[in-house]
Amino acid sequence: MLEGLGEGIENLGLNGWQLSTLSAVRRCRTAALGGHIDACDSCGNISISYNSCRNRHCPKCQGHKREEWIQAREADLLPVPYFHVVFTLPCELNELVLHKPKEVYDSMFAASWQTLETFGKKKGLQLGMITVLHTWGDAALRQNLSLHPHLHCIVPGGGVDKEGNWQNVRADGKFLFPVKAMSKVFRAKYLAQIRQRTVLNKDLGETLFKKEWRSDVSIVYAKRPFGNPKSVIEYLGRYTHKVAISNHRIQQVDAENVTFSYKDYRQKGLKKSMTLSHDEFIRRFSQHILPKRFVRIRHYGVLSSTWKREKFKQIREQFKLKPAEPKTLLRKCTCCKVGNLVTIAVFDGRGPPVEYLGVGQN
Numbered sequence: 246m247l248e249g250l251g252e253g254i255e256n257l258g259l260n261g262w263q264l265s266t267l268s269a270v271r272r273c274r275t276a277a278l279g280g281h282i283d284a285c286d287s288c289g290n291i292s293i294s295y296n297s298c299r300n301r302h303c304p305k306c307q308g309h310k311r312e313e314w315i316q317a318r319e320a321d322l323l324p325v326p327y328f329h330v331v332f333t334l335p336c337e338l339n340e341l342v343l344h345k346p347k348e349v350y351d352s353m354f355a356a357s358w359q360t361l362e363t364f365g366k367k368k369g370l371q372l373g374m375i376t377v378l379h380t381w382g383d384a385a386l387r388q389n390l391s392l393h394p395h396l397h398c399i400v401p402g403g404g405v406d407k408e409g410n411w412q413n414v415r416a417d418g419k420f421l422f423p424v425k426a427m428s429k430v431f432r433a434k435y436l437a438q439i440r441q442r443t444v445l446n447k448d449l450g451e452t453l454f455k456k457e458w459r460s461d462v463s464i465v466y467a468k469r470p471f472g473n474p475k476s477v478i479e480y481l482g483r484y485t486h487k488v489a490i491s492n493h494r495i496q497q498v499d500a501e502n503v504t505f506s507y508k509d510y511r512q513k514g515l516k517k518s519m520t521l522s523h524d525e526f527i528r529r530f531s532q533h534i535l536p537k538r539f540v541r542i543r544h545y546g547v548l549s550s551t552w553k554r555e556k557f558k559q560i561r562e563q564f565k566l567k568p569a570e571p572k573t574l575l576r577k578c579t580c581c582k583v584g585n586l587v588t589i590a591v592f593d594g595r596g597p598p599v600e601y602l603g604v605g606q607n
Contacts, residue, residue: 257524263531266302273298273305279593283576287584293597301541302534307486309574314542315481316572318375321548321557324564325413326402326470327477328421332357332431333395333466337452342380342394345443347536350378350394352438357396358545359438360431360465364422365546370404370412373547375481380533381489389507389519390489390529397484399477402470405547411560421467428465485542489533 254267272278278296285291297306332353334342342349358374365372376398381390400421403413414421436453439445471477490505496518497504503526508514521529535541544550547557561568576586592598 254527257528257531259531262537263534266300266534267527267531269298269300270303273300273303277594279591280597281588281592282590282597283586284589285578285580285584286587288578288581290578290580291589292579292586301486302488304488304491307488311482311486312574314485315478316574318481319478320568321553322474322477323401323411323560323566324474325411327474328400328402328470329468329480330361330398330400330421330427331395331466332360332398333393334435335453335456336393337449337456338394339392341439341443341445341449342392343532347539348442349439350535350539352435352442353378353394353396354543355438356431356435357398359434360427361398361400361422362546363430363434364427365404365414368404368412368414369406370414371406371546372404373401373549373552374545375399375548376543376545377484378535378541379484379487380535390521390526390533392532399480401547405556405560409556409559411563419469424465424467427467431465489530 254264259267274295274297276295278298280293280295283292283294297303299306301307301310334349334353338349354376357376361372361374376396378394378396380392380394382393402415402421403411406412432453436445436450440450471480494505494507495503496506502520502522504518504520506516506518509517546552547560578584578586590598
Protein backbone atom coordinates (compact mmCIF):
# COMPACT_ATOMS: atom_id res chain seq x y z
CA MET A 246 0.00 0.00 0.00
CA LEU A 247 2.80 2.45 0.85
CA GLU A 248 5.23 1.34 -1.83
CA GLY A 249 6.82 4.36 -3.50
CA LEU A 250 5.70 6.78 -0.78
CA GLY A 251 8.89 6.77 1.26
CA GLU A 252 10.48 10.00 -0.01
CA GLY A 253 10.43 12.72 2.65
CA ILE A 254 8.47 10.66 5.15
CA GLU A 255 10.88 11.64 7.94
CA ASN A 256 9.88 15.30 7.49
CA LEU A 257 6.20 14.84 8.37
CA GLY A 258 6.66 15.23 12.12
CA LEU A 259 5.82 11.59 12.89
CA ASN A 260 7.11 9.87 16.01
CA GLY A 261 9.47 6.89 16.00
CA TRP A 262 6.70 4.32 16.51
CA GLN A 263 4.72 5.68 13.55
CA LEU A 264 7.81 5.62 11.34
CA SER A 265 8.58 2.05 12.41
CA THR A 266 5.02 0.96 11.61
CA LEU A 267 5.04 2.62 8.19
CA SER A 268 8.37 0.94 7.42
CA ALA A 269 6.91 -2.48 8.29
CA VAL A 270 3.85 -1.91 6.08
CA ARG A 271 6.06 -0.78 3.16
CA ARG A 272 8.21 -3.93 3.37
CA CYS A 273 5.33 -6.35 3.84
CA ARG A 274 5.42 -9.28 1.40
CA THR A 275 8.57 -8.02 -0.29
CA ALA A 276 12.00 -9.58 -0.63
CA ALA A 277 13.21 -7.45 2.29
CA LEU A 278 11.43 -9.74 4.76
CA GLY A 279 12.48 -13.03 3.21
CA GLY A 280 9.98 -15.73 2.38
CA HIS A 281 8.87 -19.33 2.52
CA ILE A 282 8.18 -22.19 0.13
CA ASP A 283 4.99 -24.22 0.45
CA ALA A 284 4.00 -27.53 -1.10
CA CYS A 285 0.45 -28.86 -1.45
CA ASP A 286 -0.07 -32.21 0.30
CA SER A 287 -2.55 -33.21 -2.40
CA CYS A 288 -1.48 -32.00 -5.87
CA GLY A 289 2.16 -31.32 -5.01
CA ASN A 290 2.13 -27.78 -6.37
CA ILE A 291 4.99 -25.64 -5.05
CA SER A 292 4.46 -21.95 -4.28
CA ILE A 293 6.97 -19.28 -3.26
CA SER A 294 5.74 -16.40 -1.09
CA TYR A 295 7.33 -13.44 0.63
CA ASN A 296 6.74 -13.10 4.36
CA SER A 297 4.22 -10.70 5.84
CA CYS A 298 5.14 -7.99 8.35
CA ARG A 299 2.44 -9.14 10.81
CA ASN A 300 1.82 -5.55 11.82
CA ARG A 301 -1.75 -4.99 12.99
CA HIS A 302 -1.99 -1.76 10.97
CA CYS A 303 -1.18 -3.58 7.72
CA PRO A 304 -4.15 -4.44 5.47
CA LYS A 305 -2.32 -7.50 4.09
CA CYS A 306 -1.83 -9.23 7.44
CA GLN A 307 -5.24 -9.29 9.10
CA GLY A 308 -7.09 -12.17 7.39
CA HIS A 309 -5.54 -15.08 9.28
CA LYS A 310 -5.59 -13.19 12.60
CA ARG A 311 -9.26 -12.38 12.09
CA GLU A 312 -10.20 -16.02 11.51
CA GLU A 313 -8.25 -17.17 14.57
CA TRP A 314 -9.92 -14.56 16.76
CA ILE A 315 -13.42 -15.35 15.48
CA GLN A 316 -13.02 -19.07 16.13
CA ALA A 317 -11.86 -18.33 19.67
CA ARG A 318 -14.98 -16.21 20.25
CA GLU A 319 -17.41 -18.86 18.96
CA ALA A 320 -17.04 -20.70 22.27
CA ASP A 321 -18.41 -17.62 24.09
CA LEU A 322 -21.66 -17.29 22.14
CA LEU A 323 -24.90 -17.72 24.09
CA PRO A 324 -28.44 -18.25 22.70
CA VAL A 325 -29.54 -14.73 23.72
CA PRO A 326 -30.14 -11.45 21.86
CA TYR A 327 -26.96 -9.51 21.00
CA PHE A 328 -26.85 -5.76 20.44
CA HIS A 329 -24.48 -3.50 18.52
CA VAL A 330 -23.76 -0.30 20.45
CA VAL A 331 -21.44 2.47 19.20
CA PHE A 332 -19.83 5.08 21.48
CA THR A 333 -18.34 8.09 19.65
CA LEU A 334 -16.32 11.09 20.81
CA PRO A 335 -17.26 14.66 19.80
CA CYS A 336 -14.97 16.19 17.17
CA GLU A 337 -13.83 18.81 19.70
CA LEU A 338 -11.57 16.12 21.19
CA ASN A 339 -9.70 15.36 17.95
CA GLU A 340 -6.78 17.66 18.74
CA LEU A 341 -6.34 16.02 22.14
CA VAL A 342 -6.40 12.63 20.42
CA LEU A 343 -3.35 13.60 18.35
CA HIS A 344 -1.33 14.59 21.43
CA LYS A 345 -2.63 12.11 24.04
CA PRO A 346 -4.05 9.13 22.11
CA LYS A 347 -3.59 6.53 24.84
CA GLU A 348 -5.26 8.64 27.51
CA VAL A 349 -8.18 9.53 25.21
CA TYR A 350 -8.76 5.96 24.05
CA ASP A 351 -8.36 4.39 27.50
CA SER A 352 -10.95 6.87 28.79
CA MET A 353 -13.33 5.79 26.01
CA PHE A 354 -13.07 2.13 26.95
CA ALA A 355 -13.52 2.81 30.66
CA ALA A 356 -16.44 5.21 30.20
CA SER A 357 -18.33 2.96 27.77
CA TRP A 358 -18.12 -0.01 30.12
CA GLN A 359 -19.04 2.10 33.16
CA THR A 360 -22.07 3.37 31.25
CA LEU A 361 -23.33 -0.13 30.52
CA GLU A 362 -22.50 -1.27 34.05
CA THR A 363 -24.61 1.57 35.44
CA PHE A 364 -27.68 0.44 33.51
CA GLY A 365 -27.01 -3.21 34.26
CA LYS A 366 -26.85 -2.59 38.01
CA LYS A 367 -30.27 -0.94 37.87
CA LYS A 368 -31.54 -4.30 36.63
CA GLY A 369 -29.51 -6.16 39.21
CA LEU A 370 -27.40 -7.80 36.51
CA GLN A 371 -23.72 -8.17 35.68
CA LEU A 372 -23.52 -7.49 31.93
CA GLY A 373 -20.78 -8.30 29.41
CA MET A 374 -19.24 -6.55 26.42
CA ILE A 375 -16.73 -7.03 23.62
CA THR A 376 -15.54 -3.70 22.26
CA VAL A 377 -13.33 -2.73 19.30
CA LEU A 378 -11.70 0.67 18.76
CA HIS A 379 -11.96 2.29 15.33
CA THR A 380 -10.35 5.68 14.71
CA TRP A 381 -11.23 6.52 11.10
CA GLY A 382 -14.11 8.16 9.26
CA ASP A 383 -16.58 10.87 10.20
CA ALA A 384 -20.34 11.27 10.26
CA ALA A 385 -20.51 12.10 6.56
CA LEU A 386 -17.48 10.42 4.97
CA ARG A 387 -16.67 7.27 6.88
CA GLN A 388 -13.86 6.18 4.59
CA ASN A 389 -11.81 9.29 3.91
CA LEU A 390 -9.09 8.57 6.52
CA SER A 391 -10.22 11.44 8.74
CA LEU A 392 -9.99 11.08 12.52
CA HIS A 393 -13.19 9.82 14.14
CA PRO A 394 -12.60 7.73 17.29
CA HIS A 395 -15.46 5.38 18.19
CA LEU A 396 -16.04 2.01 19.83
CA HIS A 397 -18.02 -0.82 18.26
CA CYS A 398 -19.48 -2.86 21.09
CA ILE A 399 -21.18 -6.24 21.06
CA VAL A 400 -23.40 -6.54 24.12
CA PRO A 401 -25.41 -9.64 25.09
CA GLY A 402 -28.98 -8.60 25.89
CA GLY A 403 -28.83 -9.73 29.49
CA GLY A 404 -26.58 -10.65 32.36
CA VAL A 405 -26.02 -12.71 35.47
CA ASP A 406 -28.06 -12.04 38.62
CA LYS A 407 -26.90 -12.40 42.23
CA GLU A 408 -27.65 -16.13 42.17
CA GLY A 409 -25.45 -16.63 39.13
CA ASN A 410 -28.35 -17.23 36.72
CA TRP A 411 -28.73 -15.59 33.34
CA GLN A 412 -31.55 -13.08 32.89
CA ASN A 413 -32.43 -11.15 29.74
CA VAL A 414 -32.71 -7.36 30.09
CA ARG A 415 -36.05 -7.27 28.28
CA ALA A 416 -38.53 -9.98 27.48
CA ASP A 417 -39.20 -8.64 23.96
CA GLY A 418 -35.48 -8.10 23.17
CA LYS A 419 -36.23 -5.06 20.99
CA PHE A 420 -33.64 -2.70 22.45
CA LEU A 421 -31.04 -2.66 25.18
CA PHE A 422 -31.34 0.66 27.08
CA PRO A 423 -32.69 4.14 26.19
CA VAL A 424 -30.09 5.80 23.94
CA LYS A 425 -30.64 9.36 25.20
CA ALA A 426 -30.11 8.27 28.79
CA MET A 427 -26.98 6.33 27.80
CA SER A 428 -25.59 9.42 26.06
CA LYS A 429 -25.90 11.55 29.20
CA VAL A 430 -24.26 8.91 31.39
CA PHE A 431 -21.47 8.34 28.86
CA ARG A 432 -20.69 12.08 28.73
CA ALA A 433 -20.35 12.28 32.51
CA LYS A 434 -18.31 9.08 32.75
CA TYR A 435 -16.00 10.09 29.93
CA LEU A 436 -15.25 13.58 31.26
CA ALA A 437 -14.47 12.08 34.67
CA GLN A 438 -12.12 9.52 33.09
CA ILE A 439 -10.24 11.96 30.83
CA ARG A 440 -9.72 14.39 33.72
CA GLN A 441 -8.10 11.59 35.73
CA ARG A 442 -5.67 10.77 32.93
CA THR A 443 -4.66 14.13 31.49
CA VAL A 444 -4.90 17.86 31.98
CA LEU A 445 -8.08 18.94 30.24
CA ASN A 446 -8.13 22.53 29.04
CA LYS A 447 -10.67 24.46 31.13
CA ASP A 448 -12.45 25.96 28.11
CA LEU A 449 -12.56 22.61 26.35
CA GLY A 450 -13.89 20.93 29.48
CA GLU A 451 -16.70 23.47 29.82
CA THR A 452 -17.56 23.15 26.12
CA LEU A 453 -17.76 19.38 26.34
CA PHE A 454 -19.84 19.45 29.51
CA LYS A 455 -22.34 21.96 28.08
CA LYS A 456 -22.50 20.19 24.72
CA GLU A 457 -25.40 17.78 24.45
CA TRP A 458 -23.93 14.41 23.41
CA ARG A 459 -26.98 13.48 21.40
CA SER A 460 -27.83 10.27 19.61
CA ASP A 461 -28.56 12.17 16.38
CA VAL A 462 -24.84 12.94 16.06
CA SER A 463 -24.05 9.30 16.84
CA ILE A 464 -22.41 9.87 20.23
CA VAL A 465 -24.20 6.74 21.41
CA TYR A 466 -25.93 4.61 18.81
CA ALA A 467 -27.65 1.26 19.30
CA LYS A 468 -28.81 -1.01 16.51
CA ARG A 469 -31.55 -3.61 16.75
CA PRO A 470 -30.40 -7.01 18.03
CA PHE A 471 -28.56 -9.44 15.76
CA GLY A 472 -30.72 -12.11 14.16
CA ASN A 473 -28.81 -15.09 15.57
CA PRO A 474 -25.37 -16.09 16.91
CA LYS A 475 -24.14 -16.59 13.34
CA SER A 476 -24.88 -12.94 12.66
CA VAL A 477 -22.66 -12.01 15.59
CA ILE A 478 -19.77 -13.98 14.09
CA GLU A 479 -20.27 -12.32 10.70
CA TYR A 480 -20.23 -8.93 12.38
CA LEU A 481 -17.06 -9.76 14.28
CA GLY A 482 -15.38 -10.72 11.03
CA ARG A 483 -16.16 -7.33 9.51
CA TYR A 484 -15.04 -5.14 12.39
CA THR A 485 -12.43 -6.72 14.65
CA HIS A 486 -9.32 -6.55 12.47
CA LYS A 487 -10.08 -3.71 10.07
CA VAL A 488 -7.48 -1.06 9.32
CA ALA A 489 -7.94 2.54 8.22
CA ILE A 490 -7.86 1.67 4.52
CA SER A 491 -7.66 -1.56 2.56
CA ASN A 492 -5.56 -2.15 -0.54
CA HIS A 493 -8.51 -2.68 -2.87
CA ARG A 494 -9.57 0.93 -2.33
CA ILE A 495 -6.25 2.30 -3.66
CA GLN A 496 -7.01 3.21 -7.28
CA GLN A 497 -3.82 4.93 -8.39
CA VAL A 498 -0.43 6.04 -7.06
CA ASP A 499 1.63 8.40 -9.21
CA ALA A 500 4.70 10.54 -8.60
CA GLU A 501 2.78 13.09 -6.53
CA ASN A 502 -0.65 11.81 -5.48
CA VAL A 503 -2.66 8.86 -4.18
CA THR A 504 -6.22 8.29 -5.39
CA PHE A 505 -8.57 6.04 -3.45
CA SER A 506 -12.27 5.26 -3.30
CA TYR A 507 -14.66 6.08 -0.48
CA LYS A 508 -18.40 6.06 0.19
CA ASP A 509 -20.24 9.35 0.64
CA TYR A 510 -22.96 8.65 3.20
CA ARG A 511 -24.49 12.07 2.59
CA GLN A 512 -25.51 10.65 -0.80
CA LYS A 513 -26.69 7.20 0.35
CA GLY A 514 -23.26 5.61 0.19
CA LEU A 515 -22.44 6.77 -3.33
CA LYS A 516 -18.96 5.56 -4.28
CA LYS A 517 -16.54 8.40 -5.07
CA SER A 518 -12.81 8.98 -5.46
CA MET A 519 -10.47 11.22 -3.48
CA THR A 520 -6.97 12.35 -4.43
CA LEU A 521 -4.40 13.35 -1.81
CA SER A 522 -0.74 14.24 -2.02
CA HIS A 523 1.72 11.62 -0.75
CA ASP A 524 2.40 13.65 2.40
CA GLU A 525 -1.27 14.19 3.20
CA PHE A 526 -2.14 10.53 2.58
CA ILE A 527 0.63 9.35 4.92
CA ARG A 528 -0.30 11.99 7.51
CA ARG A 529 -3.92 10.82 7.56
CA PHE A 530 -2.97 7.15 7.66
CA SER A 531 -0.52 7.78 10.51
CA GLN A 532 -3.28 9.30 12.65
CA HIS A 533 -4.69 5.78 12.97
CA ILE A 534 -1.48 4.09 14.13
CA LEU A 535 -2.25 3.17 17.73
CA PRO A 536 0.23 3.66 20.57
CA LYS A 537 2.74 0.86 21.11
CA ARG A 538 1.24 -2.22 22.82
CA PHE A 539 -2.19 -0.57 22.96
CA VAL A 540 -5.02 -3.13 23.25
CA ARG A 541 -7.79 -2.22 20.79
CA ILE A 542 -10.08 -5.23 21.42
CA ARG A 543 -11.23 -5.60 25.02
CA HIS A 544 -13.61 -7.86 26.93
CA TYR A 545 -15.62 -6.85 29.98
CA GLY A 546 -17.96 -8.33 32.57
CA VAL A 547 -19.20 -11.86 31.94
CA LEU A 548 -17.15 -11.94 28.71
CA SER A 549 -13.87 -11.01 30.39
CA SER A 550 -11.10 -13.55 30.82
CA THR A 551 -11.64 -13.66 34.61
CA TRP A 552 -15.30 -14.57 34.23
CA LYS A 553 -14.61 -17.11 31.51
CA ARG A 554 -12.08 -18.88 33.70
CA GLU A 555 -14.24 -18.94 36.81
CA LYS A 556 -17.97 -18.55 36.11
CA PHE A 557 -18.72 -18.69 32.39
CA LYS A 558 -18.93 -22.47 32.54
CA GLN A 559 -21.96 -22.15 34.83
CA ILE A 560 -23.72 -19.91 32.31
CA ARG A 561 -23.10 -22.40 29.51
CA GLU A 562 -24.44 -25.22 31.68
CA GLN A 563 -27.60 -23.19 32.28
CA PHE A 564 -28.18 -23.09 28.52
CA LYS A 565 -27.06 -26.74 28.16
CA LEU A 566 -24.34 -25.81 25.70
CA LYS A 567 -21.61 -28.31 24.86
CA PRO A 568 -17.95 -27.24 25.00
CA ALA A 569 -16.74 -25.98 21.63
CA GLU A 570 -14.25 -28.27 19.89
CA PRO A 571 -10.96 -26.58 19.00
CA LYS A 572 -10.36 -26.08 15.28
CA THR A 573 -7.13 -25.92 13.34
CA LEU A 574 -6.85 -23.27 10.64
CA LEU A 575 -5.29 -24.79 7.53
CA ARG A 576 -3.98 -22.96 4.47
CA LYS A 577 -5.69 -24.29 1.38
CA CYS A 578 -3.87 -24.79 -1.89
CA THR A 579 -4.78 -22.12 -4.44
CA CYS A 580 -4.10 -24.57 -7.27
CA CYS A 581 -6.30 -27.60 -6.54
CA LYS A 582 -8.44 -25.92 -3.82
CA VAL A 583 -8.46 -29.25 -1.95
CA GLY A 584 -5.06 -29.90 -0.40
CA ASN A 585 -3.38 -28.07 2.47
CA LEU A 586 -0.14 -26.11 2.21
CA VAL A 587 2.90 -27.34 4.12
CA THR A 588 6.00 -25.15 4.48
CA ILE A 589 9.06 -27.06 3.23
CA ALA A 590 11.69 -24.30 3.25
CA VAL A 591 12.30 -20.71 4.33
CA PHE A 592 14.71 -18.11 2.95
CA ASP A 593 15.95 -14.65 3.89
CA GLY A 594 16.25 -11.44 1.91
CA ARG A 595 18.76 -13.00 -0.49
CA GLY A 596 15.92 -14.83 -2.23
CA PRO A 597 14.64 -18.42 -2.62
CA PRO A 598 16.96 -21.34 -3.39
CA VAL A 599 17.85 -21.69 -7.06
CA GLU A 600 16.17 -25.12 -7.36
CA TYR A 601 12.75 -23.59 -6.61
CA LEU A 602 12.95 -20.54 -8.88
CA GLY A 603 10.28 -20.63 -11.58
CA VAL A 604 8.64 -23.78 -10.18
CA GLY A 605 4.95 -23.27 -9.44
CA GLN A 606 5.50 -19.70 -8.22
CA ASN A 607 2.35 -17.71 -7.40
